[in-house]
Amino acid sequence: MLDLSQILTYSLALGIAAAIPGPGMAALVARSVSGGIFSGFCVLLGLILGDLTYLSFAVFGLAMIAEHFNALFQLVRWGAALYLCYLAWQFWFANHQAIEVGKATNKKELLSAALSGLTITLGNPKTIAFYLAILPLVIDLEAVSLQTWALILMPLTILVLLGVGALFIFAAVRIRHLLSSQHAQQILFRGAATIMIAAAASMLIR
Template identity: 70%
Template sequence: MLGTAQILSYIAALGLAAAIPGPGMTALVARSVSSGAVTGFTMLTGLILGDLIYLSIAVFGLAVIAHSFTPLFTLINWAAAIYLCWLAWQFWKYNPQAIDIDRRADRKELFSAWFSGLTITLGNPKTIAFYLAILPLVMSLDNVSLQTWGMMLVPLTILVLLAVGAIFILAALRIRHFLTSAHAQKILFRSAGAIMLLAAVGMVAKTL
């Protein structure tokens, strides 16, 4: 069972890591601006699921196995980098459109947002670094049982990321009215694309 100090340290570390702008939160803001709250929160569920996957990998010791198979780990890094580059290109060439605040997203758009959130997190070097490098410094993973993982770490992770993500989404909704111009939308989406490209470069640099 984790002590109070470890729990508070985990909450603080995860909250800080999530709040630092990266590919995930940048994409979340861009999607929320262009498509609204429902799409934003749908994407957030994908982002959170990706975090839970890495949390599980760290807790159950699979990180050691992953690092043991260097060629496989390198291949995963390159695949993630290529995907982030593709996303960066999609954001860069985004065609600004009039924002319809009352428009409802269809199922296809919601699934796309969810899947983008999941894959961005899985390919996010910041997320990988947190769970596979920083988390072991915050708490002793050898003492984390299946019950502690399921009853404590998973709910805490969901609540912290939901709280941080909600702040980004609500902030994005507040500025939607100021992003009606094509120029403002281009700046937002191209900034998101640039951040994703930098993340992809970071993924490749780790394998060199």
């Protein structure tokens, strides 16, 4: 069972890591600006699912198993990097249009937003580094039971990421009127694309 100091340390470390600009938050802001609150929260849902996946890997030691299958690990790493490059290409050459506040978003777009959030997180070097390198320094993973994982770490991770992500979403929606022009959207999306390219390069270098 985790004590209060470990819970607070984990929450603080996760909150700081989530707030640091990266491909996930870049996509979250871009989607929130272009699609509104619902699109933003769908991306956030995908981001949270990705984090929960790596949290589970770290807790149950699956990351250590993966290290023994170097060829598979390399394949996954290259696949994630290529996907980030693909997303960067889409963001860079996106066809920007005037933002219509209150426009309904269809289910296909919301599903696409959620899947984008999930895949971005799974290929995000920052997320991988946090759960596989920083997390063991914050929490004694050998002492984490199934009950602790399910009743404390999972809900805590969801709450922290939901809180941080919601701040980014509402801030992005708040300034939508400033980004209504095609030029402003182009700057935003190309900035997000640049972050994704940097993340892909970082993944391959590491």
